[in-house]
Structure formats: C-alpha cells, structure tokens
Amino acid sequence: MNASPLIKGKSLPLLINQPSGLNLEGTIEWLEDHRPLLDDLTHTAGVVLLRKLPIKTPGDFEVICKAIRPQLRKYTGGDSPRNSLTEFVYTSTEYASGLEVPLHNELSYAGWSPDRVFFGCLRPAAMGGETQVADGRAIYRRLDPTIRKNFEDKGITYLQYLRDQSVSGTGKSWQETFETNSRKEVESYLETSKMDFEWTALGLKTRAFHQAILKHSVTGERCWHNQADQWHRLIPSVKDSVGEEFTKSQSTPYFVTFGNHVVFGDESEINPNDLLKISAVSRSCEVLFPWQKGDVMIIDNVLAMHGRKPFTGLRQNVVAMA
Known part of the structure; x- marks a missing residue:
C-alpha cells in the first residue's frame, strides 16, 4: 500500500x-x-x-x-x-x-x-x-503547562439541558438527541454511561464527567480530547449563531432550562481566558x-x-x- x-x-x-x-x-x-x-x-x-x-x-x-x-x-x-x-x-x-464548526472530538461530551x-x-x-x-497530540504538547495541568488533574463536567419535543425552541429535543421517545431507553443509556440526569417539566438535564486528556489505547500517547471551549456559556460558539442559547447570563430562565455549560470535574469554574488560549492553540495546529x-x-x-x-x-x- x-x-x-x-x-x-x-x-x-x-x-x-x-x-x-x-x-x-x-x-x-x-x-x-x-x-x-x-x-x-x-x-x-x-x-x-x-x-x-x-x-x-x-x-x-x-x-x-x-x-x-x-x-x-x-x-x-x-x-x-x-x-x-x-x-x-x-x-x-x-x-x-x-x-464555522470549530475543532472538536466527536461526542467527547456524551x-x-x-x-x-x-x-x-x-x-x-x-x-x-x-x-x-x-x-x-500536538495540541497537548503546545498548551500552556499550567492550563494543561488544571484540565489533566481535575477533568471536566459537561452540563446539558434538553427540551422535550412538545416544548418549542431551538436545538435538539431529548427525543432527537437519543433517537427514541422512550424515557426508559434514555435512562438506561444514561445509567450505563454513568451520567447523572433529572427529568423536568420542560425536558431533561444531564451531567457527564470526562477526562479532558486521554491516553491513546494503542499508541499510549496523551491527546487533548474535549470540547470545553465550545460548551462554556461565556465563550461564543456556533450554537449562539442559530439561537440555541438566547443569552450568556446563567440567571436567565432559558439558560437554566436549555443552555449547555462546562465546569471542572470538581465543579469549579473554568477561566474563559484559558479557553480562548486553548482555542488559539488548536487553531494553530x-x-x-x-x-x-x-x-x-x-x-x-x-x-x-x-x-x-x-x-x-x-x-x-x-x-x-x-
């Protein structure tokens, strides 16, 4: 070959x-x-x-x-x-x-x-x-060591809020996201995936912890593997352009119901300036x-x-x- x-x-x-x-x-x-x-x-x-x-x-x-x-x-x-x-x-x-859809690893939040x-x-x-x-691997090597260590030590938690298909709004419903109308099937998926979840009157909230850096199972190399810079509520993302988040304010009802966000694994907030630096390094690669x-x-x-x-x-x- x-x-x-x-x-x-x-x-x-x-x-x-x-x-x-x-x-x-x-x-x-x-x-x-x-x-x-x-x-x-x-x-x-x-x-x-x-x-x-x-x-x-x-x-x-x-x-x-x-x-x-x-x-x-x-x-x-x-x-x-x-x-x-x-x-x-x-x-x-x-x-x-x-x-533009920024660089990401597919389903790293799921x-x-x-x-x-x-x-x-x-x-x-x-x-x-x-x-x-x-x-x-190159992104991992080029990142500021202090920023990288924070992510490596703490991991990250993705917070997702999905509307029910009966609720009007932009973004995918939980039925579309999980390709089923069965709550039991969704709960089975979430429990198997060790994700926390809560059903609300308007839809579904999920919480998923992931390592921000993965060691490749075959090569053993460390790789940057997350979408923190695209999920943080204070960082503009492609979702904002199509109205998936009406506001960047955490206190508004729409964000609390349907917006996405990401924090460190210990629940502490991630510095948005660090995420901008990460995005710049990713783009340079x-x-x-x-x-x-x-x-x-x-x-x-x-x-x-x-x-x-x-x-x-x-x-x-x-x-x-x-």
Missing part, C-alpha cells in the same frame, strides 16, 4: 493510493484485505484520506465504512443537528453554511465517543467547506484541504480533532462512526 502525506510538511492527513479502476465490490474487497494496515496507518497519522472511491450514495458510503470497521454505531446522544440517511449514515453537521469517524464527499461545495483536522468527490476520510477520534469551514453552494458530505 502506497501512503504519503497529502500536504508536504504536514503529518496529517495521510493519503492512501488504492488501486484505480475498482468498482464498489472490488473496493470493498481491497479495503477488507488491507483493514489491519489501514488501522496501523490511522494510529500513526491520526487521519487517513482515500481518494476517488466509487461512492455515489449514502448506502455506498456505509458499505465502504463497514469494510474498514464492520461495527458501525448510531449517533446516539449527539447534540449536533443531523439527518439520518441510512441506519448508520448521517448528514454532516447541519449548521448554516456561513458558520456517554460514548467513537473510536473512528468517517467522512465521505458525495459533492464538494463550490467554495470552502473543508473539514479541518488537527493532531490532538489545524490542517485543511479541499474535498474531492469520492473522498473518504478516516479519523482516529482520540488522536485527531475535526471541524468544518464555512462554504458556498451545495455541499453533500456524509458521516458514519464506529
């Missing part, structure tokens, strides 16, 4: 040159035969890119992903707006095209976080729309490239972060997780 950096001087993504001219069945067979090597390369680079794959539909993309990781999972517990296209394939985040995130390009945007990526039709990107969700740049024109990218 021929592999080389897509961009000279950048360690990710790693471009894989698979045989040309293969149909969908041939591509699936080739991917299955090279599954262990693809895993090894992803563990090294954090992000791997396959080009010119014969994917025309979300269904094609799903079978490609299953050839690499047979056990795909649903987007249960995720708060980003998406549409389900097949059993395991979704649209990429449906925020307005003029907004009861589970995928090992792999797959993106496929069925139609690139006319301009922009890159999925920027960044090495979580980002790498981006234009999508091409037929691209499939494989992301190790511990080693690497991803986001989305603003775009113009129709953009059809799909996502799956394992």
Whole structure:
C-alpha cells in the first residue's frame, strides 16, 4: 500500500493510493484485505484520506465504512443537528453554511465517543467547506503547562439541558438527541454511561464527567480530547449563531432550562481566558484541504480533532462512526 502525506510538511492527513479502476465490490474487497494496515496507518497519522472511491450514495458510503470497521454505531446522544440517511449514515453537521464548526472530538461530551469517524464527499461545495483536522497530540504538547495541568488533574463536567419535543425552541429535543421517545431507553443509556440526569417539566438535564486528556489505547500517547471551549456559556460558539442559547447570563430562565455549560470535574469554574488560549492553540495546529468527490476520510477520534469551514453552494458530505 502506497501512503504519503497529502500536504508536504504536514503529518496529517495521510493519503492512501488504492488501486484505480475498482468498482464498489472490488473496493470493498481491497479495503477488507488491507483493514489491519489501514488501522496501523490511522494510529500513526491520526487521519487517513482515500481518494476517488466509487461512492455515489449514502448506502455506498456505509458499505465502504463497514469494510474498514464492520461495527458501525448510531449517533446516539449527539447534540449536533443531523439527518439520518441510512441506519448508520448521517448528514454532516447541519449548521448554516456561513458558520464555522470549530475543532472538536466527536461526542467527547456524551456517554460514548467513537473510536473512528468517517467522512465521505458525495459533492464538494463550490467554495470552502473543508473539514479541518488537527493532531490532538500536538495540541497537548503546545498548551500552556499550567492550563494543561488544571484540565489533566481535575477533568471536566459537561452540563446539558434538553427540551422535550412538545416544548418549542431551538436545538435538539431529548427525543432527537437519543433517537427514541422512550424515557426508559434514555435512562438506561444514561445509567450505563454513568451520567447523572433529572427529568423536568420542560425536558431533561444531564451531567457527564470526562477526562479532558486521554491516553491513546494503542499508541499510549496523551491527546487533548474535549470540547470545553465550545460548551462554556461565556465563550461564543456556533450554537449562539442559530439561537440555541438566547443569552450568556446563567440567571436567565432559558439558560437554566436549555443552555449547555462546562465546569471542572470538581465543579469549579473554568477561566474563559484559558479557553480562548486553548482555542488559539488548536487553531494553530489545524490542517485543511479541499474535498474531492469520492473522498473518504478516516479519523482516529482520540488522536485527531475535526471541524468544518464555512462554504458556498451545495455541499453533500456524509458521516458514519464506529
């Protein structure tokens, strides 16, 4: 298998040159035969890119992903707006095209976080729309040691407030977030995930503790792995632009009912200025490239972060997780 950096001087993504001219069945067979090597390369680079794959539909993309990781999972517990296209394939985040989705690790705030995130390009945007990526190991190394130690020692707790579907408002309801109307199923998920929760007259409140820095299970490397800079109520986020939080004041009824927030694991507040510094370091590590039709990107969700740049024109990218 021929592999080389897509961009000279950048360690990710790693471009894989698979045989040309293969149909969908041939591509699936080739991917299955090279599954262990693809895993090894992803563990090294954090992000791997396959080009010119014969994917025309979300269904094609799903079978490609299953050839690499047979056990795909649903987007249960995720708060980003998406549409389900097949059993395991979704649209990429449906925020307005003029907004940027900052770097993050998928579902780092939820009861589970995928090992792999797959993106496929069925139609690139006319301009922009890159999925920027960044090495979580590099972010960890570049952070101010004092800031990093606070997060490493204390961990973080995500506070989430989800409305019931009967309550009008922006943002996803708990039914949409957990892809079920059953409170028992939601409670089972939350209890299994060791998340605290409380049902209210208007919806659901959850509290989830997570380590802010993870040690990779295969490589042993320490990686920055959280979304604290996007969940803090005093830091502007993409959610603000679509009205998911009407205000930054903790005392307002809307925030108390539906807003998100993040604190340290010991319940102490995180300094917003530290979060701005973290965002700046993350951005300094980002790498981006234009999508091409037929691209499939494989992301190790511990080693690497991803986001989305603003775009113009129709953009059809799909996502799956394992």
